[in-house]
Amino acid sequence: MRIVQNNQIKHEHASWQRSLDFFRQENALLKYRLSEMVDNNEQNHFLLIAEYFQNELLLKDEVLNRLMKSVSEFDDEFNKVPGTKKIPENLIRQQEKMRNDILQFEKKFLDLSNEFNEKMLQYA
Numbered sequence: 198m199r200i201v202q203n204n205q206i207k208h209e210h211a212s213w214q215r216s217l218d219f220f221r222q223e224n225a226l227l228k229y230r231l232s233e234m235v236d237n238n239e240q241n242h243f244l245l246i247a248e249y250f251q252n253e254l255l256l257k258d259e260v261l262n263r264l265m266k267s268v269s270e271f272d273d274e275f276n277k278v279p280g281t282k283k284i285p286e287n288l289i290r291q292q293e294k295m296r297n298d299i300l301q302f303e304k305k306f307l308d309l310s311n312e313f314n315e316k317m318l319q320y321a
Contacts, residue, residue: 203280206207206292210272219264220306224261227253227313235318243320250313257309260302267295 213232231254271291278284 199300200280202284206275206284209292209296210268210275214265215263215266215296216299216303217268220257220303223232223306223310224254224257227310230317231313232236235321238320240320246316250316254308257306264295264299264302267298271295279307 228251231247231250235244253291271288274291275284278288
């Protein structure tokens with residue numbers, strides 16, 4: 198049972214790493230697209246919207262970095278637990294918190310991405 202639980206945690210963390218890497222790339226792409234739009238549109242109203250999105254995308258970078266650091270730190274702590282020992286409750290709670298934090302981030306990022314695409318289409 199412990200081996201199955203350990204494997205599940207490792208699998209989930211690998212999945213999180215892939216997901217966070219994807220969102221990091223998506224965020225970079227959105228910033229690049231925003232930069233292109235600013236180069237081609239100098240309307241004052243658009244520049245205000247562009248500034249809003251730039252700030253939001255920078256905030257997403259910060260959250261992504263924090264989440265990636267949390268996953269990495271958890272991996273370090275998790276790897277210190279011998280495979281034959283029961284996983285400490287504090288690590289299980291930390292795993293659940295990260296799961297919730299990542300799911301919440303993904304939802305908020307997708308909402309922002311949709312909002313970005315809708316607004317950029319208006320100014321294209």
